[in-house]
Amino acid sequence: MTAMADASAPAMLAVRDLKKHFPIRKGLLQRAGGTVFAVDGVSFSIAAGETLGLVGESGCGKSTVGRTVLRLIEPTAGHIEIDGRDITHLSKTELRPYRRQMQIIFQDPFSSLDPRMSAGDIVAEPMRVHGTARGGDVRKRVAELFDRVGLRKAQMDNYPHQFSGGQRQRIGIARALALQPKLIVGDEPVSALDVSIQAQVLNLMMDLQRDMGLAYLFISHNLAVVEHISHHIAVMYLGRIVEYTDKRTLFTKALHPYTESLLLAVPVPDPKVKRQMRVLQGDVPSPITPPSGCHFHTRCPYVFDRCRSETPLLREVKPGQLVACHLR
Numbered sequence: 001m002t003a004m005a006d007a008s009a010p011a012m013l014a015v016r017d018l019k020k021h022f023p024i025r026k027g028l029l030q031r032a033g034g035t036v037f038a039v040d041g042v043s044f045s046i047a048a049g050e051t052l053g054l055v056g057e058s059g060c061g062k063s064t065v066g067r068t069v070l071r072l073i074e075p076t077a078g079h080i081e082i083d084g085r086d087i088t089h090l091s092k093t094e095l096r097p098y099r100r101q102m103q104i105i106f107q108d109p110f111s112s113l114d115p116r117m118s119a120g121d122i123v124a125e126p127m128r129v130h131g132t133a134r135g136g137d138v139r140k141r142v143a144e145l146f147d148r149v150g151l152r153k154a155q156m157d158n159y160p161h162q163f164s165g166g167q168r169q170r171i172g173i174a175r176a177l178a179l180q181p182k183l184i185v186g187d188e189p190v191s192a193l194d195v196s197i198q199a200q201v202l203n204l205m206m207d208l209q210r211d212m213g214l215a216y217l218f219i220s221h222n223l224a225v226v227e228h229i230s231h232h233i234a235v236m237y238l239g240r241i242v243e244y245t246d247k248r249t250l251f252t253k254a255l256h257p258y259t260e261s262l263l264l265a266v267p268v269p270d271p272k273v274k275r276q277m278r279v280l281q282g283d284v285p286s287p288i289t290p291p292s293g294c295h296f297h298t299r300c301p302y303v304f305d306r307c308r309s310e311t312p313l314l315r316e317v318k319p320g321q322l323v324a325c326h327l328r
């Protein structure tokens with residue numbers, strides 16, 4: 001079963017059975033030494049103007065999904081469609097027009113910006129590379145983008161170190177917008193920022209989505225951040241989606257034991273609200289030797305025999321709610 005957005009809306013991004021396995025090479029002779037099953041059969045779609053939050057612990061494969069759908073790394077198997085066109089096997093040249101349509105915002109706004117370039121040149125670079133603006137038009141367009149993301153035009157000639165963390169992420173957003181994309185992958189785009197600044201950047205992203213109809217794949221380990229910006233949420237565990245539904249249902253009626261555990265581990269800010277906290281036992285198992293059957297069985301409080309031998313399929317257990325668990 002595919003984790004789909006509203007079936008009536010055309011998908012800006014559709015991913016089917018996506019896999020990314022990394023072979024491990026060992027020793028001087030680079031002998032085959034196993035495989036990292038980073039992404040192991042993931043399907044979802046995102047409509048224009050919609051945000052899919054992709055959430056899970058560190059190492060679950062969510063960032064690999066983000067990079068693979070943009071073809072920054074090549075998929076091992078599966079299909080990726082952008083606006084109805086299958087881009088999975090396009091050559092670099094064929095992919096070029098689609099590269100404009102899909103952009104990425106990285107976690108660390110400092111290391112993702114070249115410190116030797118002015119902020120204006122950083123934002124202008126994609127336009128120069130793709131030839132979408134020339135001469136004086138480039139500077140005019142950069143000024144518009146600075147204005148759009150809440151930076152002053154006078155700051156165009158400043159260098160990254162002269163900006164705060166939140167401002168640097170605004171530069172990253174302006175650069176992502178430079179080619180008028182339809183899809184943006186945000187890979188933990190606010191995780192490196194102070195909480196007060198996080199809300200400002202999330203609100204900016206939501207404003208841009210409303211005005212430009214952008215589709216977002218928003219990757220985060222933080223459920224509170226995902227809740228703020230997402231329409232639908234997919235929960236990933238060890239390379240697979242284990243639950244997919246709309247935001248409201250996920251936060252009120254989650255059905256997968258892993259989602260339940262993630263929700264119970266989120267601190268409640270109101271001291272008057274008492275809630276049973278449950279911290280997940282153990283670390284995420286290695287994606288090189290994932291547990292048999294249900295990958296979550298080594299940490300699940302409800303595990304029973306079948307879980308150890310049989311992989312639960314992601315299936316629709318209630319309208320619009322897909323869960324991969326033998327108990328549902």
Ligand code: SF4
Nearest residue numbers: 294297300307325326
């Ligand atoms: Fe837990 Fe079994 Fe469901 Fe996996 S299939 S989440 S181990 S109850």
